Amino acid sequence: MRQRDQAEQSVRVGDRRTRQREVILELIRRSERPLRVSEILELAQKELPALGIATVYRTVKILQESGYLKTVNLPGGDTCFEREDLEHHHHFQCNFCGRVYDLPNCPVKLNLSALTKQGFIPEEHELIIYGRCPECSQTPVVV
Ligand SMILES: [Zn+2]
Numbered sequence: 414m415r416q417r418d419q420a421e422q423s424v425r426v427g428d429r430r431t432r433q434r435e436v437i438l439e440l441i442r443r444s445e446r447p448l449r450v451s452e453i454l455e456l457a458q459k460e461l462p463a464l465g466i467a468t469v470y471r472t473v474k475i476l477q478e479s480g481y482l483k484t485v486n487l488p489g490g491d492t493c494f495e496r497e498d499l500e501h502h503h504h505f506q507c508n509f510c511g512r513v514y515d516l517p518n519c520p521v522k523l524n525l526s527a528l529t530k531q532g533f534i535p536e537e538h539e540l541i542i543y544g545r546c547p548e549c550s551q552t553p554v555v556v
Pocket residue numbers: 507508509510511512545546547548549550
């Protein structure tokens with residue numbers, strides 16, 4: 414009897430974890446911009462009101478290790494998450510609300526042959542533009 418209870422309970426816990434993973438993965442897939450753990454929590458709580466921040470951290474880590482998500486590392490140790498299958502792109506961070514957005518184009522044109530001649534082998538690059546997002550550029554700054 415007790416064994417059966419335990420088995421049933423572990424099935425329920427398994428279902429809950431699967432559901433948490435699905436909800437979190439889906440909202441990151443649907444998002445048009447990279448999300449911080451706090452933003453993921455806020456959005457996911459609309460469907461899973463009892464969800465806690467520790468579960469979001471754990472779930473995001475699992476999804477990242479499974480190859481569904483990648484991290485966007487911001488200066489100062491701040492991290493956002495976005496879907497893994499996006500093409501090379503860059504980011505815009507709002508100085509006012511802190512939200513991070515995708516920039517569709519890559520404006521970086523390196524003179525690769527000059528670099529290689531000097532012995533440097535470029536492998537990747539990152540670029541973050543800082544400014545005001547459309548929402549914050551309409552709000553007058555209150556001093
Ligand atoms: Zn903003």
